[in-house]
Amino acid sequence: MKGIEQKYDDLEGLLKGLLERGVVDCAVIPRRAGKAVSYMLVTDPANIESPASVIFAPSFSVNAANLVKGWTIKEKVAIVAKPCEIRAAIELIKLKQMDKESLLLIAVDCAGAYTNQVYRENYTEIGDEVDSAKIKELEGKGIKLRESCTICANKLADVGDIIIAKGAGENVTVAALTAMGEEALTTLELPLEDKDLERQAEKEKIASEAKSNLEALPQMGSMDALEEFLQDCIVCKNCRDMCPVCYCKECFFDQPLGDPVGGDLLNLAELRGAIGLPASQLFYHLTRVYHVSATCVGCGACEDACPKDIPLTRFYPVTTQKVQEMFDYVPGKDVEEPLPFTTYEEDELEDRLSE
Amino acid sequence: MGEEIEGDFEPKIVGFTCNWCTYAAADLAGTSRKKYPPNSRIIRLMCSGRLDPMFVLKVLLNGADGAFFSGCHPGECHYIKGNFFARRRIAAFRTILKQFGLDSRFKSYWISASEGEKFANTMKTLTEDIKEQGPSPLRGKIL
Numbered sequence: 438m439k440g441i442e443q444k445y446d447d448l449e450g451l452l453k454g455l456l457e458r459g460v461v462d463c464a465v466i467p468r469r470a471g472k473a474v475s476y477m478l479v480t481d482p483a484n485i486e487s488p489a490s491v492i493f494a495p496s497f498s499v500n501a502a503n504l505v506k507g508w509t510i511k512e513k514v515a516i517v518a519k520p521c522e523i524r525a526a527i528e529l530i531k532l533k534q535m536d537k538e539s540l541l542l543i544a545v546d547c548a549g550a551y552t553n554q555v556y557r558e559n560y561t562e563i564g565d566e567v568d569s570a571k572i573k574e575l576e577g578k579g580i581k582l583r584e585s586c587t588i589c590a591n592k593l594a595d596v597g598d599i600i601i602a603k604g605a606g607e608n609v610t611v612a613a614l615t616a617m618g619e620e621a622l623t624t625l626e627l628p629l630e631d632k633d634l635e636r637q638a639e640k641e642k643i644a645s646e647a648k649s650n651l652e653a654l655p656q657m658g659s660m661d662a663l664e665e666f667l668q669d670c671i672v673c674k675n676c677r678d679m680c681p682v683c684y685c686k687e688c689f690f691d692q693p694l695g696d697p698v699g700g701d702l703l704n705l706a707e708l709r710g711a712i713g714l715p716a717s718q719l720f721y722h723l724t725r726v727y728h729v730s731a732t733c734v735g736c737g738a739c740e741d742a743c744p745k746d747i748p749l750t751r752f753y754p755v756t757t758q759k760v761q762e763m764f765d766y767v768p769g770k771d772v773e774e775p776l777p778f779t780t781y782e783e784d785e786l787e788d789r790l791s792e
Numbered sequence: 793m794g795e796e797i798e799g800d801f802e803p804k805i806v807g808f809t810c811n812w813c814t815y816a817a818a819d820l821a822g823t824s825r826k827k828y829p830p831n832s833r834i835i836r837l838m839c840s841g842r843l844d845p846m847f848v849l850k851v852l853l854n855g856a857d858g859a860f861f862s863g864c865h866p867g868e869c870h871y872i873k874g875n876f877f878a879r880r881r882i883a884a885f886r887t888i889l890k891q892f893g894l895d896s897r898f899k900s901y902w903i904s905a906s907e908g909e910k911f912a913n914t915m916k917t918l919t920e921d922i923k924e925q926g927p928s929p930l931r932g933k934i935l
Contacts, residue, residue, distance in 0.1 A: 465900055660892045660929050689846070709855065711934045719935050720853050723888070724846050730884050760884045777884070781876035783867065788882035791899035 440612025440632035454624035472560035496556035524769020525681035542597030585737025676739035803857035820908030841874030
């Protein structure tokens, strides 16, 4: 791949350059508001100030792909975000919900993130960025990573058009993974050189940590356990709204069959003798987990969105990972790889049908 | 519900079958007077590809003790490849059910229109199997 070594301070010029030179028409970039971090949609490069202090910030509030989904028309948008958000964007491209040509995806190395509330409250201790040593230290003080980040095996930026990889100290490597990314960097007139950014050992270490963290999570294992787990759910469907890959314009659960009221509810109660309220807790979540089973990137936006603080990471990514393993599919890894449900092999999966 | 004495338990099974094969096989089993347990209620679909796993989820959550799906053998779909897509969906859906111990209550088969005997035998084994598993853990639950 082609890339360039830069310092943190150079990133401002890089991101401004993308707008100034018309590589993109606008950009979705993290922004700081006091101690808090959220996103901005920026068209005037003057609004980009020392991005290094914010793009590495270990704070997660909403998946950036979800912010861009649904309105890309012909203007070109750059998204500067964490790998899980970029992977979600790639899944949305494959789902034909976003246009590949109108996006410039820039993935930034992540070490794991805190919920935006935890980040804001502990900003003085967490700071602008963290590494694994710092995360351990903070954990000792009771400042814990989001659960979905602890089970994430793909924290290093290795997807999208351009990656911003952290090096030692204030060094970063900016590299292009696709022709579009390379073209963008060339337009900026950066002295590109061949980069060999093989971080296999580091990746394996992260993956094995993620695996042991995943295994340490409480397992549900039965319908009784799931029923109890979802008992507090108010079926507000906020997990669906904040999920980047739950993309239907008209959700089944917004229609009368999925959202029964009045007489329909009474009919259901009559059929069953009694039904739980709010209605369809299990039906809603089991349907949704199946719908996102191939494409869930495990970003944990559902858990962050839950007003009842149900640890949905223990349900969504944990369940969908099993399906993805079966198809040997890593969502967001490759934009050319077909979605598991849109393709097939003639001879496969026979042992999964009635065992 | 759920009050039957053990041994007298008659499971309720909901089946989804393809119009072009298993539905005809069920018909053939009937016209050739093959005996099989009357526990299953069949819903006809036009193709395996029409099987939305939500159908299965809904019958299981509404208290069915078992559910099955049956369609044309892979490679013999009336619409060329509906059953290939269905197979992927079913495998994914059963993987999800498996994590909550429900996968044993949803089985999937390939039975062609000429396999009346196979249909009858499958119904026998399936009914025995579900009987052995007992009433669904979701039966009578307030969901």
